[in-house]
Amino acid sequence: MITAENRTNLLSTKQHFEILDGLRGVAAIVVVIFHFMEIAITDYSKNFVGHGYLAVDFFFCLSGFVIAYAYDTRAPHIGITQFFKLRLIRLHPLVVIGAVLGLLTFLFDPFSDFYPVYGFGKTALLFLTTAFLIPYPIMPERYTNLFCLNAPAWSLFWEYVANIFYILLLYKINKKALISLVLVGAAVLCYVAVHSKNVGGGWGGQNFWDGGARVLYSFTAGMLVYRFNLIIKNKLGFLGVTALLLVAFVFPYSDDYNWITEPIIVLLYFPLLVALGAGATLSPALKNACRLSGEISYPLYMTHYPFLWIYLTYVAVVKPKGMMLFGIIPICVILLIILAYLIMRFIDIPLRKYLKDRFLTKE
Numbered sequence: 001m002i003t004a005e006n007r008t009n010l011l012s013t014k015q016h017f018e019i020l021d022g023l024r025g026v027a028a029i030v031v032v033i034f035h036f037m038e039i040a041i042t043d044y045s046k047n048f049v050g051h052g053y054l055a056v057d058f059f060f061c062l063s064g065f066v067i068a069y070a071y072d073t074r075a076p077h078i079g080i081t082q083f084f085k086l087r088l089i090r091l092h093p094l095v096v097i098g099a100v101l102g103l104l105t106f107l108f109d110p111f112s113d114f115y116p117v118y119g120f121g122k123t124a125l126l127f128l129t130t131a132f133l134i135p136y137p138i139m140p141e142r143y144t145n146l147f148c149l150n151a152p153a154w155s156l157f158w159e160y161v162a163n164i165f166y167i168l169l170l171y172k173i174n175k176k177a178l179i180s181l182v183l184v185g186a187a188v189l190c191y192v193a194v195h196s197k198n199v200g201g202g203w204g205g206q207n208f209w210d211g212g213a214r215v216l217y218s219f220t221a222g223m224l225v226y227r228f229n230l231i232i233k234n235k236l237g238f239l240g241v242t243a244l245l246l247v248a249f250v251f252p253y254s255d256d257y258n259w260i261t262e263p264i265i266v267l268l269y270f271p272l273l274v275a276l277g278a279g280a281t282l283s284p285a286l287k288n289a290c291r292l293s294g295e296i297s298y299p300l301y302m303t304h305y306p307f308l309w310i311y312l313t314y315v316a317v318v319k320p321k322g323m324m325l326f327g328i329i330p331i332c333v334i335l336l337i338i339l340a341y342l343i344m345r346f347i348d349i350p351l352r353k354y355l356k357d358r359f360l361t362k363e
Contacts, residue, residue: 017069018287019238020062020277021294026242027055028297030249031152032304032336036329039312050253053200056155057218057266058245058273063159064222065274067166072226075171082361083167087160089355093348094302095156099131102149105306111313114141133157137205142309144205151305154203158215170220175227182224185217190263198258199266214266221271230271231279238286241277248273299348300340307336 034052044050075083106123107115115123122138129136130149133156137144147153173181192213193199202211224230236244248265282290311332315325 017066017278018282018290018294019241019280020066020274021297022238022286022290023241023245023273023277023293024059024062024297025290025293025295025300026245027058027249028301029333029337030246031055031301032333033329034249035305035308036311036332039308039315040325040329044253045255047253049249051251051262051265052249054248054262054265054270056202057199057214058248058270059155060159060162060215060218061222061225061270061274063162064219064224065226065278066222067163067219068171068223068226071166072171075167080167083163085359087163089352089359091156091159091298093351093355094299094343095133095153096131097343097347098150098153098302098306099127099147101303101306102130102147102309103127105309106149109310109313111310111317112141114139133160135205135208137208145203146205146208149306150302151203151308152301154211156302158202158211161212162215162219166219170223178220178224178227182217182220185213185220186263186267188213189217189266193259193263196259197255199262218266218270221267222274225271225274225278230275232272232275233279234276234281236276236280237283238280238290241273241280244276245273295344296337296340299344300337303340303343304336307332 030049030052034047034049034055037047037049037052038044041047071078071083078086103123103126106126118126118139125136126138126149128134130147130153133147133153135146135154135157137146137148139145139148142148142151145151145154146157170178170181189199192201192210196207196210199210199214201207202209202214234240248269251261251265254261314320318324
């Protein structure tokens with residue numbers, strides 16, 4: 001375990017948890033694969049990555065840890081306005097970029113023609129609500145997702161909610177209050193698991209509040225890992241912790257037992273993985289790979305799904321079989337990773353730099 005003295009040293013030197021960056025990228029790639037596979041194989045029990053959607057809970061837990069590490073000591077000094085600026089500049093450009101891609105694929109999908117159905121007014125609202133993260137679940141053709149142009153934006157909505165509560169309240173609370181909040185979050189998540197038979201909701205109008213339960217527990221659990229120094233020194237390395245992370249996503253899916261197994265994974269296993277990832281020793285040979293994996297994770301997560309809508313309508317209209325159904329998935333995943341890198345390199349990073357120079361004050 002990391003001692004109090006070592007924790008102070010970590011804060012003063014601003015250690016970067018590179019293995020956690022790498023794990024974030026791995027989880028983002030798993031999400032992309034899962035989204036393709038759930039279209040190709042609608043029965044999750046036959047999907048080799050049937051629990052890929054739990055990557056969102058891992059993201060929330062990781063976010064709680066990282067936000068607490070980055071801002072617990074800074075929040076009283078930078079203030080609410082500066083905090084909001086920092087988070088918006090970090091997160092929102094890709095929200096808008098994802099909305100633009102969603103609009104383009106909505107208008108020019110060769111296998112569907114939704115624009116005549118929804119017209120200019122509703123199409124404009126679909127874009128604006130996605131770009132500004134205002135839930136607008138009006139498309140039954142897209143399972144009434146909260147954000148029908150870019151489905152993964154639902155988790156960013158809840159990430160924003162968690163960030164708002166963090167700067168207004170959470171960074172101020174003591175350890176006992178944090179424990180109480182984590183326990184409340186665990187109880188709510190268990191209720192959701194029993195009621196919904198899983199913890200995979202939050203993405204649509206029909207399960208909106210499940211997302212609140214997911215972020216309440218996982219974000220505060222990540223904060224708890226940091227606040228209580230639950231960083232476990234180990235020699236698993238990036239590959240070892242990655243293997244443990246993948247176990248959660250390939251764990252067999254069962255409609256009969258998900259209400260038991262999924263809470264165990266989210267409540268216990270993911271905080272443990274964050275603790276292990278933060279304390280693992282990184283091989284110098286994998287340092288650049290982890291850095292790139294972390295950098296590409298958020299752009300990939302926020303830009304891949306507009307193209308999944310095209311894949312969905314392609315499968316619905318063409319009804320491909322065999323290699324035509326599955327063979328294009330690896331190619332598409334690779335192309336989406338390349339696209340995410342290009343967007344990050346030539347749009348997101350320059351835009352964030354401009355916004356920082358223009359709107360941020362010196363701390």
